[in-house]
Amino acid sequence: MSLIINPEKTRIEVASEQTFLEVLKSEKKDHWKEWVAVKTQNGTTDLTRTIGELGSGEHEIEWVHRDSPEAQAVYRHTMSHILAQAVTRLFGDARVVLGIGPTIENGFYYDILVENRAIQEEDLPAIEKEMERIIKENYPIRRFSLPKDEAIAFMRDKHQLYKVELIENLPEGEAISFYEQGDFVDLCRGPHLPSTGIIRSFKLLSLAGAYWRGDEKNQMLQRIYGTSFATKEALQDYLQYLEEAKRRDHRRLGPQLGLFHIDTDVAAGMPFFLEKGVITLTQLQTVWRQFHKEAGYIEVMTPLVMHEKLWHQSGHWDHYRENMYFIEKDEQNYAVKPMNCPGHIIIYKSQARSYRELPWKMAEFGKVHRYERSGVLHGLFRVRAFTQDDAHIFMTEEDIVHELTDLIHLIDRMYKVFGFAYRVDLSTRPENSMG
Incomplete structure (x- = not known):
């Protein structure tokens, strides 16, 4: 077999039973530890895999350096297994x-x-120490595969019922991969480092609750967060960044500065804006109104609650219902609006209009409500109630280029006032689209 090693385009002859790690050690000599994985036509993979798995013939590969973004993912994937192994050691397999x-x-x-035991923040230092032992013991990390039925039995014997559920949902006939390090085995696609001892720096960061598969009907698990970097210096820089981010966290600064309050007991994800917050919002709205008036928009307001027939017609009932709030009165069903678009269409249709009126532009500070699972709520960034500055333009086909150009200029002007950098992603119509 032949390998072409990029980016140098070096061609070497290898045996199919050789591992990438063996080739790496031969090529890089004393510096081989600077590389942690290999990129092939199948993606990033383990150094411990055999070259024969690529198939016969000639193949191009590229070593993944420890400072690359791809390497960080491999480091952290291995660290998650070391974390699970440490917790299993401390609290027992059973x-x-x-x-x-x-x-x-x-x-x-x-x-x-x-x-029968909740992990506490106070447990994290002990878990870290056990992780350090596992790293020091430098266990080789071995990948192996089992047929689906054997994989299910294997995980069931270990009382890992969540793993059993994951395997049961995988396609039939697919080989199920596992990774073994010392006395610990975990279901995983990989890739991983060749051994646990390659890790140089890590830190456990926090503890949170998380429902299995994100479903509130399922068991609440405990989520342990951590990070890992190739060097201690990089880890220290990141930890300093986190400390600075905590000092600037809007969830802390907002209440301190008298801007907003969030009460999770009575309105999770629905902020209470305080006096200074309202003053700030009013100033923002003044600038917004000025810019939109200069751009030819009229301002409108639409109802917060509208009959279900509108949401059937708009497609929200079929495509967005799980994210909506509903009200039943006088045997009639209503929905709290999650979007302003249907209301704007109602306004446009409310009277006969001539093509001479086009382009016709409307805009709104529209309060919308969208259900989000409690686990993903995050300050003002992820909420259930928010004000959306929405606009709709009704135009002829000949106006499209001109109006879109003006719209881009308006957005750019608005963002520049606040010094925002931004990027634009093109969204097309997916298969399950509406509207």
Whole structure:
């Protein structure tokens, strides 16, 4: 077999039974530890996989350096397994039931249930110490696969019922992969580091509750968050960044500055705006109204609650119902509006209009309500009630380019007033679209 190693385009001959790690050590000599994974036509994969898994013939690969974004994901994926192994050691195999442990931006987490025992913030230092032992013991990380029925039996024997559920939902005939390090085995697609001892720096950050599969009807698990970096310096820089972010956290500053209050007992995800917050919002609205008036928009207001027939007609009833709030009065069904669009259409249709009136532009500070699971609510960033500055333009086909250009200029002008940098993503109509 031949490998072409990018970016140098070096061609070497290898045996199919060789692992990528063996080739890496041969190529990089004493510096091989600087690389943690390999990119192939199948994506990023483990160094411990055999080259023969790529198939016969010639293949291009590229080593993944420890400072690359791809490497961070591999580090953190391995760290989530080390975390789960540490918790299992501390609290016992029979008591620990594992959920999922993915990587996320800047870190990782693992959802865990310890039977008859809640993990506390005070437990995190002990868990960290056990993780350090696992790293020091430098267990080789081995990947193996089982047929689906054997994988289910394997996890059931270990009392890992959440893993059983995950496997049962996988396609028939698919080989199920596991990773083993020391006395610990976990269901996982990978990739992972060659051994636990490669980890250099990590930190457990926090503890939170999380429903299994995000469904409030399911068991509440405990989610342990952590992060890992290739160097101690990078970890320290990130921890300092987190401290600064805490000092600037709007959830803390908002109440301190008298801007808003959130009471999770009476209105979770629905902020109470205080005097200074209302003053701030009023000033924002003044600027908004000035800019929109200059751009030719009229301001409108639409009802907060509207009959269900409107939401059937708009498609929200069929496509967005799980995110809406409903009211029943006099044997009639109503919905609290999650969007302003249907109301704007009603206004436009309220009287006969000539093409000479086009383009016709309307805008609204519309209060909308959208149901979000309690676990994802986050200050003012993820809420259930918010004011949306919505606008709709009715125009002829000939006006499209001109009006869209003016709209982009309006958005750009508004954002520049506040010094916002932004990017634009094009959204098209998905298969399950409405409207």
